[in-house]
Amino acid sequence: xxxxxxxVRGSFHGHCSESSRCATVSLAAGIAGYASxxxxxxxxxxxxxxxxxxxxRQQYPALVFLEGFEHSSRENLVFAGERVPPLYExxxxxxxxxxxxxxxxxxxxxxPNTSGAEYWTLDKVAALGTWPDGIEVYxxxxxxxxxxxxxxxxxxxDLWDEVLTAGYRLWGFANDDFHDxxxxxxxxxxxxxxxVSPRAIVAAARAGRCYATTGLLLRNLTIADGEIRIEVGxxxxxxxxxxxxxxxxxxxxxxxxxxGRGEPYIRFEAEGEAGRIFLQPVFGTAAPx
Numbered sequence: 001x002x003x004x005x006x007x008v009r010g011s012f013h014g015h016c017s018e019s020s021r022c023a024t025v026s027l028a029a030g031i032a033g034y035a036s037x038x039x040x041x042x043x044x045x046x047x048x049x050x051x052x053x054x055x056x057r058q059q060y061p062a063l064v065f066l067e068g069f070e071h072s073s074r075e076n077l078v079f080a081g082e083r084v085p086p087l088y089e090x091x092x093x094x095x096x097x098x099x100x101x102x103x104x105x106x107x108x109x110x111x112p113n114t115s116g117a118e119y120w121t122l123d124k125v126a127a128l129g130t131w132p133d134g135i136e137v138y139x140x141x142x143x144x145x146x147x148x149x150x151x152x153x154x155x156x157x158d159l160w161d162e163v164l165t166a167g168y169r170l171w172g173f174a175n176d177d178f179h180d181x182x183x184x185x186x187x188x189x190x191x192x193x194x195x196v197s198p199r200a201i202v203a204a205a206r207a208g209r210c211y212a213t214t215g216l217l218l219r220n221l222t223i224a225d226g227e228i229r230i231e232v233g234x235x236x237x238x239x240x241x242x243x244x245x246x247x248x249x250x251x252x253x254x255x256x257x258x259x260g261r262g263e264p265y266i267r268f269e270a271e272g273e274a275g276r277i278f279l280q281p282v283f284g285t286a287a288p289x
């Protein structure tokens with residue numbers, strides 16, 4: 001990244017009890033919670049409706065607010081932006097087609113259950129006709145102790161690797177999918193922007209100028225002469241992942257390096273006491289979309 005920007009923190013997927021029956025926390029309490037954990041931007045994506053954020057914008061001028069909704073007619077998909085039209089009134093295919101460059105679109109909790117029940121698949125995503133911008137590779141609501149005990153799981157990296165292996169470029173995101181107090185701030189995105197505004201955040205996320213985390217932070221990333229070098233903020237076990245989800249290299253520490261061998265994509269993830277991190281893939285060849 002250049003020296004002319006800044007990192008901002010936030011989630012692109014969350015709910016409030018006034019607008020989503022599945023949520024237990026009010027809009028006011030949720031926004032207060034985001035402010036308390038140091039979020040820079042907040043997105044409300046209630047199910048098939050737009051939540052009015054004007055009052056919160058006035059009360060929290062330091063926070064950037066994104067509108068949004070979670071399209072819930074079948075497998076769910078998030079739409080977020082500065083101002084979002086009621087595309088939930090359309091079919092999911094029509095909504096994606098009309099989303100345009102001002103909206104961020106994300107596949108939600110793609111593999112939510114450990115039971116193996118089918119949810120999002122590569123074929124289902126491809127059949128939408130318009131590809132979304134990204135995939136939720138970690139969902140905080142599904143990663144809590146209560147969710148895990150009920151057979152849910154937060155990771156969406158299997159589908160991410162299937163999509164990337166097939167040659168499609170989708171970015172990875174982590175959201176807390178805020179429903180309950182325990183969800184607050186347990187997964188978020190760090191987005192590199194040149195100005196702190198809703199439009200700039202959406203544009204940067206759609207361009208992949210971001211990474212996903214549950215607490216482990218990136219200190220440095222360089223790519224030179226075919227070698228990827230990464231430094232994270234705390235000790236962790238880091239893995240470079242390639243086509244088919246294959247582990248190309250794994251080691252422990254704070255600094256990691258891998259020299260590419262012609263792989264069409266390479267991505268990096270790590271996990272330690274500070275949490276997880278998922279960096280965006282580096283592509284070696286042109287993708288079909």
